[in-house]
Structures are given as structure tokens and as C-alpha cells.
Amino acid sequence: MDQPKNINIVNNRKAGYEFHILNSYEAGIQLTGTEIKSVREGQVNLADAYCLFLNEELHVRGMHIAEYKQGTYNNHETKRDRKLLLNKTELRKLRGKVKEKGLSIVPTRMYITARGFAKLEIALAKGKKLYDKRQDMKEKDAKREMDREQ
Numbered sequence: 001m002d003q004p005k006n007i008n009i010v011n012n013r014k015a016g017y018e019f020h021i022l023n024s025y026e027a028g029i030q031l032t033g034t035e036i037k038s039v040r041e042g043q044v045n046l047a048d049a050y051c052l053f054l055n056e057e058l059h060v061r062g063m064h065i066a067e068y069k070q071g072t073y074n075n076h077e078t079k080r081d082r083k084l085l086l087n088k089t090e091l092r093k094l095r096g097k098v099k100e101k102g103l104s105i106v107p108t109r110m111y112i113t114a115r116g117f118a119k120l121e122i123a124l125a126k127g128k129k130l131y132d133k134r135q136d137m138k139e140k141d142a143k144r145e146m147d148r149e150q
Contacts, residue, residue: 006119007112010038012046015106017133019125024108025094028085029060029120034068035076039118041068044110051084051105051122053095058084060107060120084120097124 015021031039038044043066051060059081067075086094097103109121128136 006054009042009110009112009118010046011109012049012066013109014047015108015123015125017128017136019104019106019123019127020132021108021125022103024121024123025086025090027058027120028087028123029110029118030083031065031118032076034071034074035065035082036118037071038065038068038076039110040112043130046107046110049107051107053098054081057103058086058091060084060122063107072087094124097142098109102126 046063049060049063051058053059061081062079063077063082065076067078094105095142098105104125104127107120108123108127111119111121113119
């Protein structure tokens with residue numbers, strides 16, 4: 001029996017360009033009723049989002065979830081901080097790495113699981129220098145040229 005797949009809502013392509021991705025984690029996200037409805041419609045933007053620790057908890061800041069069209073006065077704020085749900089061991093590990101090595105935590109994609117839960121894939125990442133970005137663009141162009149020749 002085939003299991004249903006995850007439904008991809010949005011990818012953060014900017015994260016792959018700006019950062020070297022080291023490790024990735026799957027985190028649940030605490031949403032309100034109108035937020036999850038907007039997420040299911042695909043009204044999410046992760047371009048300027050980042051994660052930070054507030055009171056021993058991991059939060060995502062800067063993630064834009066558009067207001068739900070049929071929402072009334074109960075509609076949500078579009079850019080509020082949202083709590084991420086991870087194990088304590090994962091939180092402890094992430095906090096230690098961010099403090100000691102100067103790494104960042106960035107959201108890379110958001111999806112809906114087969115059971116209907118919204119999940120956010122976050123990554124431990126190190127910022128790229130300008131010359132790293134240029135090198136990546138050169139490699140991408142070279143690969144594109146080779147694909148065209150074939």
C-alpha cells in the first residue's frame with residue numbers, strides 16, 4: 001500500500017544561494033486556525049525568514065503568511081513570530097552550535113504532511129562569502145552549458 005506523499009508548499013531558494021547548508025531538521029510549527037488555512041492555499045513567503053532562540057524556545061521570525069480571505073476579525077498577523085516544535089535534545093544541539101561556531105538557522109522549505117500537519121524544514125547553515133557565490137554561479141553555468149551540448 002502506497003503512503004501519500006508530503007505536499008510541498010514553498011521552497012526558500014534564497015537560502016541555498018546565501019548559505020552553505022550543513023544539517024537539516026524537520027520542525028513542527030505552531031499556527032492558528034486562519035494561518036493553517038492560508039498555508040494550505042500556498043500563501044507563504046520564506047525569503048526573509050530566519051530562526052532565533054527566545055526563552056529556551058526556537059521561533060521563526062520574518063515568515064510571511066498572508067491573511068486568510070474568508071477570515072473575519074479573528075484573522076492573524078502576517079509577520080508574527082511563530083514557535084517551532086523540536087525535541088529538547090535537538091534544541092540543545094542547535095543552541096550550542098549557533099553560539100560557538102557563528103552558524104545560523106534558516107528555514108529552507110515548508111510542506112504539509114500526509115496526516116495534514118504543517119512542517120518547516122530548517123537548516124543549520126553557514127553564510128557564504130561573495131567569492132563562494134561567484135564560484136557557485138560559475139559551476140551552475142558550466143553545468144548548464146554541458147547539458148545544452150548533450
